[in-house]
Every structure is written in C-alpha cells, then in structure tokens.
Amino acid sequence: MQLSKEQLEFFNENGFLLLKGFANPKECDIIKDIAKVHLKYAIEPIETEYEYIGIEKEEYKKTIRRLRQVYDRDIVFQKWMKNKQIYPILEQVLQDKPILITAHHNSIMTKMPKTSTKTRWHQDIRYWRYDGDNLVSIWLALGKETQENGVLEFIPKSHKMKFSKEAFDEKLFFREDYEPNKPLIQSKVSFNLDKGDVVLFHAKTLHQANANMSSEPKISFVYTIKAKSIKALPNTRSAAFKEIELGE
Numbered sequence: 708m709q710l711s712k713e714q715l716e717f718f719n720e721n722g723f724l725l726l727k728g729f730a731n732p733k734e735c736d737i738i739k740d741i742a743k744v745h746l747k748y749a750i751e752p753i754e755t756e757y758e759y760i761g762i763e764k765e766e767y768k769k770t771i772r773r774l775r776q777v778y779d780r781d782i783v784f785q786k787w788m789k790n791k792q793i794y795p796i797l798e799q800v801l802q803d804k805p806i807l808i809t810a811h812h813n814s815i816m817t818k819m820p821k822t823s824t825k826t827r828w829h830q831d832i833r834y835w836r837y838d839g840d841n842l843v844s845i846w847l848a849l850g851k852e853t854q855e856n857g858v859l860e861f862i863p864k865s866h867k868m869k870f871s872k873e874a875f876d877e878k879l880f881f882r883e884d885y886e887p888n889k890p891l892i893q894s895k896v897s898f899n900l901d902k903g904d905v906v907l908f909h910a911k912t913l914h915q916a917n918a919n920m921s922s923e924p925k926i927s928f929v930y931t932i933k934a935k936s937i938k939a940l941p942n943t944r945s946a947a948f949k950e951i952e953l954g955e
Contacts, residue, residue: 708792718909720863722866722912728903729793729905730787734787735847735849737783739849742926746771752774753771753773772817772824774814775813776814778809778951787928797953804934805934806935807953808932809951811834811835811944813929816928820922825915826916836946837933841934843931846906846929849902849928851902852900854897855919857919857920858898860897862892
C-alpha cells in the first residue's frame with residue numbers, strides 16, 4: 708500500500724495523517740489482550756501517572772500510564788511493528804529507509820478511567836537526541852478513541868514552525884498561558900478513532916490528549932521510526948537502545 712499524492716502532501720503540510728481502518732481488527736484484539744495481561748500484573752518496565760505528572764497521590768502511583776519496551780515483550784507486538792503493508796508508506800513519508808527505534812515510544816499507551824491525567828501539549832523530539840528530525844510515530848487505536856476518553860489532538864503545521872524559548876515551560880511543554888501560543892492551540896484538530904485506525908505524526912508536531920473521563924480504559928500502541936540517514940547522538944538515551952532495520 709502507498710499513500711496517494713494528496714495524502715502525502717497532507718502529511719508533509721500538516722505533520723500528521725489518519726489512515727482509517729488500516730490494521731486488522733483481529734490483530735488489534737490480540738495485541739490488546741496481551742497488553743491487558745501485562746497491565747494486570749504491572750510487568751516492568753512501566754511508567755505510572757505519578758512518574759509522568761509528579762503529583763503525590765496514591766492513585767497516581769498505582770495507575771499505569773504506559774508499558775515500555777514492548778518490542779521485546781511479545782512476538783505479536785514485533786509483528787505489528789514490522790507490518791509489511793505499512794512499510795511503503797513509511798518510506799514515502801521519510802523519503803528514506805525506515806529504521807525502527809526502541810529508545811523512545813515503543814510503548815502500549817493507556818489512559819485509565821478517572822485516574823488518568825492530561826497529556827499536555829508537547830513535541831516528542833524534546834527529549835530525543837538525534838542529528839536530525841526526520842522521525843515519525845505510528846499510533847494504532849486498539850479501540851474507540853474520542854474526546855471523552857482522551858483522543859490525540861494536533862496543531863497543524865507545527866512541525867515546521869520556529870518557536871521562542873518562552874513558548875515552552877521548564878519541562879518543555881507548550882505553554883497554554885503564553886499569548887502567542889493561544890491562536891495556535893485554538894487551531895487544534897483531532898479525529899475520532901476506531902479499532903484499527905492508524906495516525907502518523909512527525910516528531911515535531913505539537914500534540915496533546917486529555918484525561919479519560921469514560922468508564923473504560925483507553926489502550927493504544929505507539930512506536931517510532933527514523934530515516935536511516937539520521938543518527939542518534941553518542942552517550943544519550945537515544946543511542947543506548949537497539950535499532951531494527953525494517954524490510955519489505
């Protein structure tokens with residue numbers, strides 16, 4: 708499968724792209740069932756809501772925000788990350804050979820009902836250390852994702868924008884109280900996702916997700932690929948984990 712000229716232009720212009728019904732629903736169910744077992748037994752490595760938000764609440768210490776390093780957890784996860792149907796699309800958006808990185812994302816992301824927290828506006832590349840920014844994330848919805856349960860929201864064209872230091876706080880979140888940021892935030896867009904929908908987004912695209920206010924967990928799968936020509940900087944987390952060359 709390949710993107711149409713219009714789809715590729717949309718991604719390049721806006722920094723994100725929705726692929727409706729891309730993944731097999733049965734594969735999504737299998738992935739989700741395995742993820743639920745890992746979540747139930749809190750199989751490390753994990754990240755809790757407390758580790759993310761830093762607020763001393765017992766419920767946040769017990770609430771898992773994501774399962775880390777999923778590539779090495781189960782062959783089913785690896786199979787999706789090596790999906791042959793999406794490979795030509797990744798080549799198109801990178802204009803280079805796709806390399807799977809395991810240092811960043813490589814996660815099952817969760818938003819648990821009532822105890823999840825808001826994911827504030829940010830660019831993924833803020834803590835990543837590479838000699839370029841040609842990196843793209845692949846987000847797979849394993850069930851419905853809506854405003855109620857914390858669907859991803861994006862600021863179009865933000866991957867091409869230059870921002871002052873004042874636009875971000877000390878943790879590199881995009882400030883909602885900074886006047887020049889407000890018109891951009893008002894331009895945000897999102898898609899209601901169904902099981903099997905995939906969203907591609909550039910590592911510099913600003914995005915956020917609200918807390919889950921529904922009664923059911925929201926569970927998603929995200930991994931990141933980079934262009935082969937992009938190198939991780941030595942002695943950083945980005946260089947500390949293996950990379951996998953994807954093939955047709």
